[in-house]
Amino acid sequence: MKVTIDRDRCAGHGLCYMVAPDVFTDDEDGYGHPALAGELTTELLTSARRAAGSCPEQAIAITGEAEMAAG
Protein backbone atom coordinates (compact mmCIF):
# COMPACT_ATOMS: atom_id res chain seq x y z
CA MET A 1 0.00 0.00 0.00
CA LYS A 2 1.14 3.49 -0.80
CA VAL A 3 -0.06 6.93 0.14
CA THR A 4 0.45 9.85 -2.23
CA ILE A 5 -0.46 13.54 -2.40
CA ASP A 6 -1.49 15.10 -5.70
CA ARG A 7 0.78 18.14 -5.82
CA ASP A 8 -1.49 19.99 -8.25
CA ARG A 9 -4.38 19.74 -5.84
CA CYS A 10 -2.61 20.26 -2.50
CA ALA A 11 -3.22 23.84 -1.33
CA GLY A 12 -1.40 23.58 1.99
CA HIS A 13 -4.44 23.35 4.30
CA GLY A 14 -2.24 21.29 6.61
CA LEU A 15 -4.91 18.91 7.89
CA CYS A 16 -3.08 15.72 6.86
CA TYR A 17 -0.09 16.27 9.12
CA MET A 18 -2.38 17.62 11.81
CA VAL A 19 -4.65 14.56 11.99
CA ALA A 20 -2.04 11.96 10.96
CA PRO A 21 1.41 13.14 12.07
CA ASP A 22 2.57 9.51 11.92
CA VAL A 23 1.94 9.39 8.15
CA PHE A 24 2.47 12.97 6.91
CA THR A 25 4.90 15.76 7.57
CA ASP A 26 4.93 19.44 6.66
CA ASP A 27 7.50 21.33 4.63
CA GLU A 28 8.80 24.86 5.15
CA ASP A 29 5.86 26.30 3.21
CA GLY A 30 3.22 24.33 5.10
CA TYR A 31 2.44 21.76 2.42
CA GLY A 32 1.95 18.13 3.45
CA HIS A 33 4.12 15.22 2.31
CA PRO A 34 4.05 11.50 3.06
CA ALA A 35 6.50 10.94 5.90
CA LEU A 36 7.01 7.26 5.15
CA ALA A 37 10.05 6.10 3.29
CA GLY A 38 8.36 3.00 1.90
CA GLU A 39 5.03 1.23 2.03
CA LEU A 40 2.08 2.14 4.23
CA THR A 41 1.64 -0.47 6.95
CA THR A 42 -1.78 -1.74 8.06
CA GLU A 43 -1.17 -0.13 11.47
CA LEU A 44 -1.01 3.29 9.86
CA LEU A 45 -3.87 2.73 7.42
CA THR A 46 -6.59 4.09 9.74
CA SER A 47 -4.55 7.21 10.33
CA ALA A 48 -3.88 7.66 6.59
CA ARG A 49 -7.57 7.17 5.76
CA ARG A 50 -8.51 9.81 8.30
CA ALA A 51 -6.12 12.26 6.68
CA ALA A 52 -7.47 11.43 3.23
CA GLY A 53 -11.01 12.06 4.49
CA SER A 54 -9.93 15.36 6.09
CA CYS A 55 -8.30 16.81 3.01
CA PRO A 56 -10.49 19.65 1.69
CA GLU A 57 -8.85 19.28 -1.74
CA GLN A 58 -9.24 15.48 -1.88
CA ALA A 59 -5.57 15.39 -2.81
CA ILE A 60 -4.62 12.23 -0.89
CA ALA A 61 -4.76 8.80 -2.51
CA ILE A 62 -4.20 5.44 -0.88
CA THR A 63 -3.35 2.80 -3.45
CA GLY A 64 -2.93 -0.95 -3.24
CA GLU A 65 -5.44 -1.48 -0.43
CA ALA A 66 -7.36 -4.13 -2.36
CA GLU A 67 -4.23 -6.23 -2.95
CA MET A 68 -3.52 -6.16 0.77
CA ALA A 69 -7.02 -7.32 1.55
CA ALA A 70 -6.77 -10.05 -1.07
CA GLY A 71 -3.26 -11.03 -0.13
Added chain:
Amino acid sequence: MVDGQGSEKISVADLPIAEDRDAAWRMIRARGRTVDLGGEIALTDIETVETAFRQPAVFSSMKAFEMLASPLPLVPIAFDPPEQTRYRRILQPFFSPRAIRPLEAGLRRQVIEIIEPLAARGECDFVAEVAGIFPVQAFLTLFGFPLDMRDQLIVWKDAVLGLVDASGNTALEGAAAEAARGKAGELFFYLSDLVTKRRGVAGDDVLSRLLCLAGEEALTDEEAIGLCFLFVLAGLDTVTGSLGFGMERLARNPVQRREIVDDPSLIPAAVEELVRLDPPAPFVPRVTAKETELDGRTLPAGTRVFGYLAAANRDEVRHPDPYAVNFHRGDNPHASFGIGVHRCLGSHLARMEMRLVYAEWHKRIPDYSVAPGAVPRVKWPQGTLGLEALPLVFPPWVAR
Protein backbone atom coordinates in the same frame (compact mmCIF):
# COMPACT_ATOMS: atom_id res chain seq x y z
CA MET B 1 -30.22 23.52 -10.99
CA VAL B 2 -34.00 23.76 -10.59
CA ASP B 3 -34.79 25.68 -7.44
CA GLY B 4 -36.01 23.25 -4.80
CA GLN B 5 -38.47 25.36 -2.89
CA GLY B 6 -40.67 28.03 -4.36
CA SER B 7 -40.03 29.72 -7.63
CA GLU B 8 -40.15 33.27 -6.29
CA LYS B 9 -36.81 35.05 -6.49
CA ILE B 10 -34.85 35.64 -3.33
CA SER B 11 -31.91 37.90 -2.64
CA VAL B 12 -29.16 37.88 -0.02
CA ALA B 13 -31.17 40.40 1.99
CA ASP B 14 -33.93 37.77 2.47
CA LEU B 15 -31.59 35.44 4.35
CA PRO B 16 -31.90 35.74 8.17
CA ILE B 17 -28.13 36.15 8.58
CA ALA B 18 -28.33 38.60 11.48
CA GLU B 19 -30.53 36.40 13.69
CA ASP B 20 -30.20 32.77 12.62
CA ARG B 21 -27.40 31.63 10.32
CA ASP B 22 -28.31 27.95 10.49
CA ALA B 23 -31.78 28.83 9.18
CA ALA B 24 -30.23 30.98 6.45
CA TRP B 25 -27.98 28.16 5.21
CA ARG B 26 -30.88 25.69 5.34
CA MET B 27 -33.01 28.09 3.35
CA ILE B 28 -30.50 28.61 0.59
CA ARG B 29 -29.48 24.94 0.38
CA ALA B 30 -33.14 23.99 -0.06
CA ARG B 31 -33.19 25.99 -3.29
CA GLY B 32 -30.55 23.96 -5.07
CA ARG B 33 -26.84 23.59 -5.69
CA THR B 34 -26.71 26.93 -7.49
CA VAL B 35 -29.18 29.69 -6.68
CA ASP B 36 -29.84 32.84 -8.71
CA LEU B 37 -29.91 35.77 -6.31
CA GLY B 38 -30.99 38.42 -8.77
CA GLY B 39 -28.04 38.26 -11.15
CA GLU B 40 -25.42 36.82 -8.86
CA ILE B 41 -25.20 33.08 -8.46
CA ALA B 42 -24.80 31.49 -5.03
CA LEU B 43 -22.94 28.17 -5.01
CA THR B 44 -24.47 26.32 -2.07
CA ASP B 45 -23.01 22.89 -2.49
CA ILE B 46 -19.50 21.61 -1.87
CA GLU B 47 -19.21 20.03 -5.32
CA THR B 48 -20.18 23.19 -7.20
CA VAL B 49 -17.85 25.26 -4.99
CA GLU B 50 -15.01 22.84 -5.72
CA THR B 51 -15.72 22.79 -9.45
CA ALA B 52 -15.65 26.58 -9.66
CA PHE B 53 -12.76 27.25 -7.29
CA ARG B 54 -10.52 24.70 -8.97
CA GLN B 55 -10.75 26.62 -12.27
CA PRO B 56 -9.17 29.96 -11.37
CA ALA B 57 -8.74 30.82 -15.06
CA VAL B 58 -12.51 30.59 -15.58
CA PHE B 59 -13.76 31.74 -12.17
CA SER B 60 -11.47 34.73 -11.71
CA SER B 61 -10.54 36.41 -8.45
CA MET B 62 -8.96 39.33 -10.24
CA LYS B 63 -12.23 40.23 -11.93
CA ALA B 64 -14.13 39.73 -8.68
CA PHE B 65 -11.98 42.16 -6.76
CA GLU B 66 -11.79 44.76 -9.53
CA MET B 67 -15.20 45.87 -8.37
CA LEU B 68 -13.82 46.91 -4.99
CA ALA B 69 -11.77 49.49 -6.89
CA SER B 70 -9.01 49.28 -4.32
CA PRO B 71 -6.34 51.91 -4.95
CA LEU B 72 -3.81 49.24 -3.93
CA PRO B 73 -3.03 45.83 -5.40
CA LEU B 74 -4.75 43.45 -2.94
CA VAL B 75 -1.91 40.96 -2.95
CA PRO B 76 -2.54 38.03 -3.44
CA ILE B 77 -6.33 37.72 -3.07
CA ALA B 78 -7.21 39.85 -6.10
CA PHE B 79 -4.88 38.00 -8.49
CA ASP B 80 -5.14 34.87 -10.59
CA PRO B 81 -2.33 32.47 -11.42
CA PRO B 82 0.44 32.94 -12.51
CA GLU B 83 0.87 36.27 -10.63
CA GLN B 84 -0.98 34.83 -7.67
CA THR B 85 1.32 31.79 -7.66
CA ARG B 86 4.36 34.04 -7.33
CA TYR B 87 2.88 35.94 -4.38
CA ARG B 88 1.88 32.72 -2.66
CA ARG B 89 5.34 31.25 -3.12
CA ILE B 90 6.85 34.35 -1.51
CA LEU B 91 4.37 34.56 1.37
CA GLN B 92 3.76 30.96 2.36
CA PRO B 93 7.04 30.40 4.22
CA PHE B 94 6.08 33.21 6.61
CA PHE B 95 2.74 31.67 7.56
CA SER B 96 3.47 27.96 7.65
CA PRO B 97 3.06 26.02 10.93
CA ARG B 98 6.86 25.89 11.30
CA ALA B 99 7.22 29.63 10.81
CA ILE B 100 4.58 30.64 13.34
CA ARG B 101 5.36 28.06 16.04
CA PRO B 102 7.95 30.34 17.74
CA LEU B 103 5.16 32.89 18.34
CA GLU B 104 3.02 30.49 20.33
CA ALA B 105 4.46 31.00 23.80
CA GLY B 106 4.27 34.80 23.56
CA LEU B 107 0.74 34.73 22.19
CA ARG B 108 -0.34 32.36 24.94
CA ARG B 109 0.91 34.85 27.54
CA GLN B 110 -1.08 37.59 25.82
CA VAL B 111 -4.24 35.47 25.89
CA ILE B 112 -3.78 34.78 29.60
CA GLU B 113 -3.29 38.49 30.29
CA ILE B 114 -6.51 39.24 28.44
CA ILE B 115 -8.57 36.49 30.07
CA GLU B 116 -7.52 36.53 33.73
CA PRO B 117 -8.90 39.96 34.68
CA LEU B 118 -12.24 39.08 33.03
CA ALA B 119 -12.35 35.64 34.60
CA ALA B 120 -12.14 37.18 38.06
CA ARG B 121 -15.04 39.51 37.22
CA GLY B 122 -17.66 36.89 36.45
CA GLU B 123 -19.02 38.54 33.31
CA CYS B 124 -17.74 40.05 30.08
CA ASP B 125 -18.55 40.92 26.52
CA PHE B 126 -16.50 38.20 24.87
CA VAL B 127 -16.46 39.98 21.50
CA ALA B 128 -15.31 43.39 22.75
CA GLU B 129 -12.96 42.12 25.43
CA VAL B 130 -11.41 38.94 23.97
CA ALA B 131 -12.30 38.09 20.35
CA GLY B 132 -12.05 41.71 19.19
CA ILE B 133 -8.62 42.39 20.61
CA PHE B 134 -6.51 39.25 20.67
CA PRO B 135 -6.37 38.75 16.85
CA VAL B 136 -5.31 42.39 16.51
CA GLN B 137 -2.52 41.85 19.03
CA ALA B 138 -1.46 38.67 17.23
CA PHE B 139 -1.20 40.61 13.98
CA LEU B 140 0.78 43.42 15.64
CA THR B 141 3.11 40.82 17.17
CA LEU B 142 3.65 39.02 13.85
CA PHE B 143 4.37 42.26 12.00
CA GLY B 144 6.49 43.80 14.71
CA PHE B 145 4.16 46.76 15.24
CA PRO B 146 3.94 48.31 18.71
CA LEU B 147 1.12 46.72 20.75
CA ASP B 148 -0.10 50.18 21.75
CA MET B 149 -1.25 50.63 18.12
CA ARG B 150 -4.01 48.15 18.89
CA ASP B 151 -6.94 50.47 19.51
CA GLN B 152 -6.04 52.80 16.64
CA LEU B 153 -5.79 49.85 14.26
CA ILE B 154 -9.22 48.62 15.39
CA VAL B 155 -10.76 52.01 14.57
CA TRP B 156 -9.15 52.05 11.13
CA LYS B 157 -10.04 48.54 10.07
CA ASP B 158 -13.63 48.83 11.34
CA ALA B 159 -14.05 51.90 9.14
CA VAL B 160 -12.58 50.18 6.08
CA LEU B 161 -14.58 46.98 6.55
CA GLY B 162 -17.76 48.99 6.99
CA LEU B 163 -17.34 50.38 3.48
CA VAL B 164 -18.44 47.25 1.64
CA ASP B 165 -21.38 44.88 2.11
CA ALA B 166 -21.67 41.14 1.47
CA SER B 167 -21.76 41.57 -2.29
CA GLY B 168 -18.75 43.87 -2.32
CA ASN B 169 -20.94 46.88 -2.98
CA THR B 170 -20.57 50.23 -1.28
CA ALA B 171 -22.49 50.00 1.98
CA LEU B 172 -22.27 53.61 3.10
CA GLU B 173 -23.29 56.85 1.50
CA GLY B 174 -22.65 60.56 1.92
CA ALA B 175 -20.88 61.77 5.03
CA ALA B 176 -20.51 58.30 6.57
CA ALA B 177 -18.75 57.00 3.45
CA GLU B 178 -16.58 60.11 3.39
CA ALA B 179 -15.54 59.58 7.02
CA ALA B 180 -14.78 55.90 6.39
CA ARG B 181 -12.69 56.79 3.34
CA GLY B 182 -10.80 59.27 5.49
CA LYS B 183 -9.99 56.48 7.98
CA ALA B 184 -8.94 54.17 5.14
CA GLY B 185 -6.61 56.95 4.01
CA GLU B 186 -5.09 57.22 7.49
CA LEU B 187 -4.46 53.47 7.53
CA PHE B 188 -2.89 53.70 4.09
CA PHE B 189 -0.56 56.51 5.17
CA TYR B 190 0.43 54.70 8.35
CA LEU B 191 1.28 51.55 6.37
CA SER B 192 3.15 53.45 3.62
CA ASP B 193 5.21 55.27 6.20
CA LEU B 194 6.02 52.01 7.93
CA VAL B 195 7.01 50.28 4.69
CA THR B 196 9.33 53.16 3.82
CA LYS B 197 10.93 53.10 7.27
CA ARG B 198 11.39 49.34 7.44
CA ARG B 199 12.79 48.98 3.92
CA GLY B 200 16.39 47.84 4.20
CA VAL B 201 16.33 47.57 7.99
CA ALA B 202 16.96 44.05 9.30
CA GLY B 203 14.34 42.67 11.71
CA ASP B 204 12.69 39.41 12.84
CA ASP B 205 9.13 40.43 12.06
CA VAL B 206 7.29 39.40 8.91
CA LEU B 207 7.20 42.89 7.38
CA SER B 208 10.93 43.53 7.79
CA ARG B 209 11.73 40.10 6.35
CA LEU B 210 9.35 40.60 3.42
CA LEU B 211 10.95 43.94 2.64
CA CYS B 212 14.42 42.37 2.69
CA LEU B 213 13.58 39.88 -0.07
CA ALA B 214 15.78 40.34 -3.11
CA GLY B 215 15.83 39.38 -6.78
CA GLU B 216 12.70 37.82 -8.26
CA GLU B 217 10.99 37.78 -4.88
CA ALA B 218 11.49 41.47 -4.13
CA LEU B 219 8.23 43.32 -3.46
CA THR B 220 7.62 46.90 -4.54
CA ASP B 221 6.42 49.41 -1.94
CA GLU B 222 3.00 49.30 -3.54
CA GLU B 223 2.83 45.50 -3.30
CA ALA B 224 4.04 45.55 0.32
CA ILE B 225 1.48 48.17 1.34
CA GLY B 226 -1.30 46.26 -0.45
CA LEU B 227 -0.24 43.14 1.36
CA CYS B 228 -0.33 44.85 4.78
CA PHE B 229 -3.71 46.33 3.92
CA LEU B 230 -5.06 42.92 3.00
CA PHE B 231 -3.70 41.33 6.18
CA VAL B 232 -5.45 43.98 8.22
CA LEU B 233 -8.69 43.38 6.33
CA ALA B 234 -8.49 39.58 6.15
CA GLY B 235 -6.69 38.58 9.31
CA LEU B 236 -8.37 40.45 12.11
CA ASP B 237 -12.15 40.38 11.82
CA THR B 238 -12.17 36.82 10.56
CA VAL B 239 -10.61 35.43 13.74
CA THR B 240 -12.71 37.82 15.84
CA GLY B 241 -15.83 36.55 14.07
CA SER B 242 -14.89 32.89 14.42
CA LEU B 243 -14.11 33.19 18.10
CA GLY B 244 -17.41 34.93 18.83
CA PHE B 245 -19.43 32.35 16.92
CA GLY B 246 -17.44 29.50 18.46
CA MET B 247 -17.97 30.72 22.00
CA GLU B 248 -21.68 31.22 21.42
CA ARG B 249 -21.94 27.61 20.17
CA LEU B 250 -19.98 26.42 23.20
CA ALA B 251 -22.12 28.50 25.58
CA ARG B 252 -25.26 26.95 24.12
CA ASN B 253 -23.92 23.38 23.94
CA PRO B 254 -22.81 22.51 27.49
CA VAL B 255 -22.28 18.81 26.70
CA GLN B 256 -19.75 19.52 23.95
CA ARG B 257 -18.19 22.27 26.06
CA ARG B 258 -17.71 19.82 28.91
CA GLU B 259 -15.83 17.54 26.52
CA ILE B 260 -13.12 20.09 25.81
CA VAL B 261 -12.93 21.08 29.49
CA ASP B 262 -12.40 17.44 30.47
CA ASP B 263 -10.13 16.63 27.54
CA PRO B 264 -8.28 19.65 26.12
CA SER B 265 -6.67 17.39 23.48
CA LEU B 266 -10.04 17.69 21.70
CA ILE B 267 -9.53 21.43 21.18
CA PRO B 268 -7.95 21.18 17.70
CA ALA B 269 -10.93 19.09 16.53
CA ALA B 270 -13.27 21.57 18.22
CA VAL B 271 -11.61 24.46 16.36
CA GLU B 272 -12.20 22.70 13.02
CA GLU B 273 -15.82 21.88 13.86
CA LEU B 274 -16.64 25.40 15.07
CA VAL B 275 -15.00 26.91 11.98
CA ARG B 276 -16.92 24.47 9.77
CA LEU B 277 -20.23 25.60 11.25
CA ASP B 278 -19.52 29.33 11.20
CA PRO B 279 -17.00 30.46 8.60
CA PRO B 280 -16.51 34.19 9.21
CA ALA B 281 -16.11 34.91 5.48
CA PRO B 282 -18.88 32.72 4.09
CA PHE B 283 -19.36 34.51 0.75
CA VAL B 284 -16.34 34.11 -1.51
CA PRO B 285 -16.60 36.02 -4.80
CA ARG B 286 -15.47 35.03 -8.28
CA VAL B 287 -16.37 36.45 -11.70
CA THR B 288 -16.46 34.32 -14.84
CA ALA B 289 -13.73 35.28 -17.28
CA LYS B 290 -15.56 33.57 -20.16
CA GLU B 291 -18.83 31.74 -20.77
CA THR B 292 -18.97 28.50 -18.84
CA GLU B 293 -21.35 25.79 -17.61
CA LEU B 294 -21.99 25.04 -13.96
CA ASP B 295 -24.67 22.78 -12.52
CA GLY B 296 -26.51 22.85 -15.84
CA ARG B 297 -26.56 26.64 -15.99
CA THR B 298 -24.87 28.61 -18.73
CA LEU B 299 -22.99 31.46 -17.10
CA PRO B 300 -22.05 34.26 -19.51
CA ALA B 301 -18.67 35.95 -19.15
CA GLY B 302 -18.81 38.50 -16.36
CA THR B 303 -21.24 36.56 -14.12
CA ARG B 304 -20.66 37.10 -10.40
CA VAL B 305 -20.73 33.92 -8.39
CA PHE B 306 -20.32 33.51 -4.65
CA GLY B 307 -19.12 30.36 -2.94
CA TYR B 308 -21.46 30.03 0.07
CA LEU B 309 -18.98 28.21 2.26
CA ALA B 310 -21.22 27.78 5.29
CA ALA B 311 -23.88 26.17 3.08
CA ALA B 312 -21.28 23.96 1.36
CA ASN B 313 -20.07 22.85 4.80
CA ARG B 314 -23.53 21.47 5.50
CA ASP B 315 -23.35 18.74 2.89
CA GLU B 316 -24.95 15.64 4.46
CA VAL B 317 -22.60 13.20 2.70
CA ARG B 318 -19.32 14.81 3.78
CA HIS B 319 -20.63 15.86 7.18
CA PRO B 320 -23.36 13.52 8.50
CA ASP B 321 -25.91 15.37 10.67
CA PRO B 322 -24.33 18.61 9.42
CA TYR B 323 -26.13 21.03 11.74
CA ALA B 324 -24.93 19.24 14.91
CA VAL B 325 -21.87 20.35 16.88
CA ASN B 326 -19.69 17.23 17.02
CA PHE B 327 -16.05 17.20 18.11
CA HIS B 328 -15.65 13.53 17.15
CA ARG B 329 -16.16 13.68 13.41
CA GLY B 330 -12.75 12.17 12.78
CA ASP B 331 -12.41 13.80 9.43
CA ASN B 332 -13.79 17.25 8.78
CA PRO B 333 -12.99 18.42 5.23
CA HIS B 334 -14.69 21.80 5.55
CA ALA B 335 -14.24 24.65 3.09
CA SER B 336 -14.10 27.50 5.62
CA PHE B 337 -10.51 28.41 4.74
CA GLY B 338 -11.41 28.28 1.06
CA ILE B 339 -10.72 25.71 -1.64
CA GLY B 340 -7.97 25.70 -4.24
CA VAL B 341 -5.16 28.14 -4.93
CA HIS B 342 -6.56 30.91 -2.70
CA ARG B 343 -6.77 28.77 0.43
CA CYS B 344 -6.44 31.11 3.44
CA LEU B 345 -2.80 32.03 3.90
CA GLY B 346 -3.34 32.72 7.59
CA SER B 347 -5.18 29.49 8.38
CA HIS B 348 -2.39 28.08 10.54
CA LEU B 349 -2.10 31.31 12.50
CA ALA B 350 -5.89 31.53 12.85
CA ARG B 351 -6.04 27.97 14.18
CA MET B 352 -3.29 28.69 16.67
CA GLU B 353 -5.07 31.82 17.91
CA MET B 354 -8.36 29.97 18.36
CA ARG B 355 -6.69 27.01 20.03
CA LEU B 356 -4.96 29.30 22.54
CA VAL B 357 -8.13 31.22 23.39
CA TYR B 358 -10.27 28.10 23.85
CA ALA B 359 -7.56 26.38 25.90
CA GLU B 360 -6.78 29.25 28.27
CA TRP B 361 -10.42 30.29 28.64
CA HIS B 362 -11.71 26.84 29.56
CA LYS B 363 -8.89 26.25 32.05
CA ARG B 364 -10.26 29.17 34.04
CA ILE B 365 -13.90 29.41 33.01
CA PRO B 366 -15.35 25.95 32.38
CA ASP B 367 -18.96 26.98 32.97
CA TYR B 368 -20.58 30.00 31.40
CA SER B 369 -23.70 31.03 29.57
CA VAL B 370 -25.01 33.81 27.39
CA ALA B 371 -26.24 36.59 29.72
CA PRO B 372 -29.98 36.20 30.37
CA GLY B 373 -32.04 38.23 27.91
CA ALA B 374 -29.11 38.84 25.55
CA VAL B 375 -29.66 37.95 21.89
CA PRO B 376 -26.31 38.04 20.09
CA ARG B 377 -26.73 39.44 16.58
CA VAL B 378 -24.49 39.60 13.54
CA LYS B 379 -23.45 42.89 11.97
CA TRP B 380 -25.24 42.74 8.64
CA PRO B 381 -24.95 43.27 5.72
CA GLN B 382 -21.19 42.82 5.72
CA GLY B 383 -18.82 40.47 3.90
CA THR B 384 -17.08 39.29 7.06
CA LEU B 385 -19.54 38.03 9.64
CA GLY B 386 -19.20 38.40 13.37
CA LEU B 387 -21.36 38.95 16.44
CA GLU B 388 -21.82 42.56 17.53
CA ALA B 389 -21.53 41.47 21.16
CA LEU B 390 -21.52 38.26 23.19
CA PRO B 391 -22.29 38.96 26.86
CA LEU B 392 -21.28 35.95 28.94
CA VAL B 393 -21.82 35.28 32.65
CA PHE B 394 -19.97 32.74 34.80
CA PRO B 395 -18.86 32.05 38.38
CA PRO B 396 -15.89 34.35 39.10
CA TRP B 397 -12.53 32.60 38.85
CA VAL B 398 -10.10 32.77 41.73
CA ALA B 399 -6.38 32.61 40.87
CA ARG B 400 -4.57 29.84 42.70
